[in-house]
Every structure is written in C-alpha cells, then in structure tokens.
Amino acid sequence: MKSLRxxxxxxxRERVLDTLRKAIINGELKPGEILVETELAAQLxxxxxxxxxxxxxxxxxGLLQTVAYHGTxxxxxxxxxxxxxxxxxxxxxxxxxRQIIAAxxxxxxxxxxxxxxxxxxxxxxxxxxADINWVDRKFHDALVKHTGNGLLMHLWESVSLRVEQVMALxxxxxxxxxxxxxxxxxxxxxxxxKNTDEAVRLIREHIGTMGDELLSDWHDDFEDTQRE
Amino acid sequence: MKSLRxxxxxxxRERVLDTLRKAIINGELKPGEILVETELAAQLxxxxxxxxxxxxxxxxxGLLQTVAYHGTxxxxxxxxxxxxxxxxxxxxxxxxxRQIIAAxxxxxxxxxxxxxxxxxxxxxxxxxxADINWVDRKFHDALVKHTGNGLLMHLWESVSLRVEQVMALxxxxxxxxxxxxxxxxxxxxxxxxKNTDEAVRLIREHIGTMGDELLSDWHDDFEDTQRE
DNA sequence: ATTCTGTATATTGTCGACAATCTACAATAC
DNA sequence: GTATTGTAGATTGTCGACAATATACAGAAT
Numbered sequence: 001m002k003s004l005r006x007x008x009x010x011x012x013r014e015r016v017l018d019t020l021r022k023a024i025i026n027g028e029l030k031p032g033e034i035l036v037e038t039e040l041a042a043q044l045x046x047x048x049x050x051x052x053x054x055x056x057x058x059x060x061x062g063l064l065q066t067v068a069y070h071g072t073x074x075x076x077x078x079x080x081x082x083x084x085x086x087x088x089x090x091x092x093x094x095x096x097x098r099q100i101i102a103a104x105x106x107x108x109x110x111x112x113x114x115x116x117x118x119x120x121x122x123x124x125x126x127x128x129x130a131d132i133n134w135v136d137r138k139f140h141d142a143l144v145k146h147t148g149n150g151l152l153m154h155l156w157e158s159v160s161l162r163v164e165q166v167m168a169l170x171x172x173x174x175x176x177x178x179x180x181x182x183x184x185x186x187x188x189x190x191x192x193x194k195n196t197d198e199a200v201r202l203i204r205e206h207i208g209t210m211g212d213e214l215l216s217d218w219h220d221d222f223e224d225t226q227r228e
Numbered sequence: 229m230k231s232l233r234x235x236x237x238x239x240x241r242e243r244v245l246d247t248l249r250k251a252i253i254n255g256e257l258k259p260g261e262i263l264v265e266t267e268l269a270a271q272l273x274x275x276x277x278x279x280x281x282x283x284x285x286x287x288x289x290g291l292l293q294t295v296a297y298h299g300t301x302x303x304x305x306x307x308x309x310x311x312x313x314x315x316x317x318x319x320x321x322x323x324x325x326r327q328i329i330a331a332x333x334x335x336x337x338x339x340x341x342x343x344x345x346x347x348x349x350x351x352x353x354x355x356x357x358a359d360i361n362w363v364d365r366k367f368h369d370a371l372v373k374h375t376g377n378g379l380l381m382h383l384w385e386s387v388s389l390r391v392e393q394v395m396a397l398x399x400x401x402x403x404x405x406x407x408x409x410x411x412x413x414x415x416x417x418x419x420x421x422k423n424t425d426e427a428v429r430l431i432r433e434h435i436g437t438m439g440d441e442l443l444s445d446w447h448d449d450f451e452d453t454q455r456e
Numbered sequence: 457a458t459t460c461t462g463t464a465t466a467t468t469g470t471c472g473a474c475a476a477t478c479t480a481c482a483a484t485a486c
Numbered sequence: 487g488t489a490t491t492g493t494a495g496a497t498t499g500t501c502g503a504c505a506a507t508a509t510a511c512a513g514a515a516t
Binding site for chain 1: 239260277290296309319378379
Binding site for chain 2: 468469470471472476477478479
C-alpha cells in the first residue's frame with residue numbers, strides 16, 4: 001500500500017495550545033496582557049472547554065498566570081525572573097556537558113555537535129539573525145538531548161521556552177553575531193578533549209554573557225509589579 | 229473586626245487536583261491504572277469539566293499519561309525513569325548547595341537546616357518511619373528553597389513529587405533509619421565550613437545511595453512495558 | 457462628605473448533552 | 487478458513503447554557 005501522509009487529527013486543545021504558546025513566545029502576546037476566555041475562544045473559533053484546558057497547561061508551564069474569577073494574564077517577567085532563568089539554564093547545561101563527557105559514545109555526540117556548529121557558521125557568514133537564533137537553539141537542545149535523560153529534557157523544554165520568549169522581547173541588538181558561534185566551537189573542543197573544567201567554564205561564561213546582555217537593556221515594560 | 233478564618237472557596241478543579249495528586253503519590257492509584265473520566269467524575273461528585281482540567285495539569289506534571297480517545301493512565305515507572313529521576317534530583321540539590329555556600333546569609337540558612345536536622349534526630353530515636361520521611365523531605369525542600377530561586381523551586385516540586393511517589397511504591401524496608409539523619413548532619417557541617425567539594429560529594433553520595441537502594445528492590449510491576 | 461449597602465455587568469467556574477473516535481466483535485465475501 | 491467490512495458499545499472531545507463570583511458604581515444612611 002502506498003503510504004500517504006496521515007490526515008491531521010490533533011485535538012482542538014492541542015492546536016489552541018500550540019497557537020497560544022507560539023504567540024506568547026513570539027512576543028505577539030505581551031507580558032501582562034489579559035486573556036478573556038469568551039473573546040479568545042470566539043477569536044480562535046472554538047468553545048471555551050478546549051481553550052481552558054490549554055490555559056491550564058500553559059499555567060503549569062509558567063507562561064500564563066490565572067487567578068480564580070479574576071482572569072488570565074501573560075506572565076510578567078521581572079529582572080529577577082530572568083536572572084533565575086539563566087541561572088537554571090546554566091545548571092542544566094553544565095550538567096548536560098558533564099554527562100556528555102562521561103558518556104561512552106562521546107565521539108558520536110561531538111560529531112553531531114560539530115555538524116550543528118558548521119551549519120551555524122554558514123548562517124553566521126550570511127548574517128541572518130533569525131537563522132542564527134534557530135541553530136543556536138538547536139545546539140543547546142542537542143546538548144540536553146544527548147544526555148538521553150527524558151526527565152531532564154522535559155524540564156529543559158519548559159526552561160528553553162522561556163528563554164526563547166525573553167529573547168523575542170528584548171531589543172534585538174545583533175552586535176556579536178559571530179561571537180556566539182565561536183563560543184560554541186570552543187565548547188565543543190573542550191568536550192572533545194574531555195576537559196570538563198574548561199567546558200563548564202566556557203558554557204557558564206557563554207550563558208552568563210547572554211544573560212547579562214539581556215538584563216542590561218531590559219526595559220521595565222515587562223516587569224511584574226504585583227508584589228505584596 | 230475579629231479575623232475569622234476564610235471560608236473555603238477553592239475551585240473544584242483544585243480540590244480534584246489535590247485529591248488525585250495525593251492518591252498517585254500515596255500509591256493509592258497505582259502506575260498503569262486506568263482512569264475513566266465518567267466513572268471518576270461520578271465518584272468524586274463533580275462534572276467532567278473540572279476533572280479534565282485537573283488531568284491536563286497532572287499530565288504536564290508527568291504523573292498521568294493521556295492518549296487521545298484512548299484514555300488516561302497513571303504513568304508507569306521503569307528503572308530508567310528512576311535513574312533519571314535521581315540523576316536530576318542530584319543535579320538540583322548539588323546546585324542548591326553551591327548556591328547556599330555562596331550566599332551572603334549562609335549562617336542563617338545553616339541554622340535553619342540544623343533546626344530541621346534536630347527534629348529529624350528526635351524522630352529517628354523514636355523510630356517512626358512516616359515522620360522521618362516527612363522531615364527528610366522538609367530538609368531537601370529547605371535546601372532548594374534557600375536558593376531563593378523561584379523557577380528552581382517550581383522544577384523541584386515536580387521532581388520531588390515523583391520522588392515521593394517512588395518512595396511510597398517501594399517495599400518500605402526501613403533498615404537505615406538513622407543513617408539518613410547522620411548523612412544530613414555531615415552535609416550541613418560541610419556547608420557550614422564552606423567546603424563545597426565535600427558537601428557536593430556527600431549530597432551526591434546521599435542521593436545516589438537512596439537511588440541505588442530503591443533500584444535494588446524495584447519489582448517490575450510498575451515498569452513501563454509499552455515501548456516500541 | 458463619607459461610609460456602607462445594594463445592584464448591574466462582566467468574567468470565570470461548572471454542568472449536562474451531544475459529536476467524534478476507538479475497540480471489539482459479528483457479518484459478509486472470497 | 488481468512489480477510490474485509492460493517493455495526494454496537496464505550497470513552498474521550500467539544501459545545502452551549504447556567505451558576506458563582508468579582509468589580510464598579512449608584513444610592514441611602516449617618
């Protein structure tokens with residue numbers, strides 16, 4: 001039998017979920033923005049039931065914030081949130097690198113990372129920011145994936161989602177296009193040499209730099225002012 | 229005005245969520261068990277809407293697994309899942325200890341940990357397993373809380389939930405009641421002495437031991453056999 | 457004027473009914 | 487007998503309507 005592509009049968013909940021998640025990560029839905037269920041459901045062309053289920057999921061993922069009978073808003077991002085985000089991100093990636101260096105099939109992993117890095121260098125020379133960001137994400141995803149730890153990957157998804165959101169919200173000043181790529185190269189080399197300390201130092205520096213840069217030009221529009 | 233306790237007004241969703249979560253963690257709902265929405269809703273005395281929202285949340289938390297039009301089951305736990313769990317747990321706690329040692333108010337934190345430890349020693353002498361487990365959890369919670377990192381705490385909740393579940397499912401052989409408590413004492417001492425390497429070594433050993441012990445008498449009833 | 461009370465409106469929370477889909481098994485064709 | 491097709495029952499997915507609650511503002515009491 002000829003194999004045809006399966007017809008699309010994902011539930012409305014899943015489709016709504018994807019739509020909203022993407023919108024939040026894009027920055028299309030901005031932090032603090034209020035989501036009214038009836039409006040949103042009408043706009044998406046679905047009833048409130050699947051929409052609400054999607055909202056509950058985004059709540060756990062930390063992208064939305066709901067207060068009973070008060071409403072749902074896109075979660076605001078304070079400077080502290082960003083610091084925490086990059087701190088946790090560092091923790092996960094350092095852990096991943098340690099695992100990779102200890103792995104038996106390290107060589108194969110390094111090769112995969114190099115392939116990604118090559119792609120990135122190609123994009124870097126062209127200078128397309130969107131593509132660079134995409135490959136950058138692929139690189140960091142790969143680090144985590146190669147641990148083979150499903151639970152870690154699950155946590156990483158939730159974290160990298162927010163990283164992407166933050167990246168989309170900042171003023172995209174693209175000064176150091178190539179710098180990121182070069183960093184990756186050095187990190188791979190340190191891994192290949194099984195130089196744990198150096199690899200950890202480099203990844204910490206790499207992530208720390210990005211976090212600091214992000215914080216430096218963070219304007220307060222997105223801050224979470226509701227503190228008691 | 230006299231301050232009275234607020235009347236309970238949590239949503240059905242939240243109450244159902246708590247009920248189910250506790251049942252899963254207790255081991256009352258066993259891995260692999262099938263949850264039928266209509267039955268469960270009737271049993272809990274609510275409609276399917278809030279129940280389904282609770283299920284979606286437990287799905288993201290990794291305690292339930294739902295396949296469209298097929299049903300929801302309590303997530304099974306393979307040996308690999310447990311290994312991953314304890315691996316991630318170690319990552320988080322090592323990170324927390326590093327942060328605590330670097331913290332400015334380290335002394336206050338150490339004092340808090342010592343208080344918890346004292347409580348534990350008291351229980352240990354009486355020999356009540358349930359209480360020991362409770363304080364043990366408090367200790368590890370405290371380690372994470374004292375980082376002051378909200379995102380980390382969020383991830384920790386999801387992880388410690390599963391730890392609790394695994395603990396409840398195993399054959400509760402209570403050989404080394406006091407050993408756990410003594411371990412905590414040593415860890416606190418290493419933190420107080422700002423001896424990072426030693427503290428990290430001890431916590432890794434502590435967690436690793438518990439994980440290994442768990443795996444040693446893990447019977448396959450709870451394994452996830454659905455692999456393709 | 458100020459404070460309290462009540463009402464109107466908007467929004468979220470919950471419900472029961474219906475639609476879509478899956479599984480199992482019976483019926484049919486060869 | 488085997489393979490395909492059709493049907494029945496069970497279960498999840500979705501919908502529209504109603505209930506519960508919060509906010510804002512008008513009106514009354516002091």
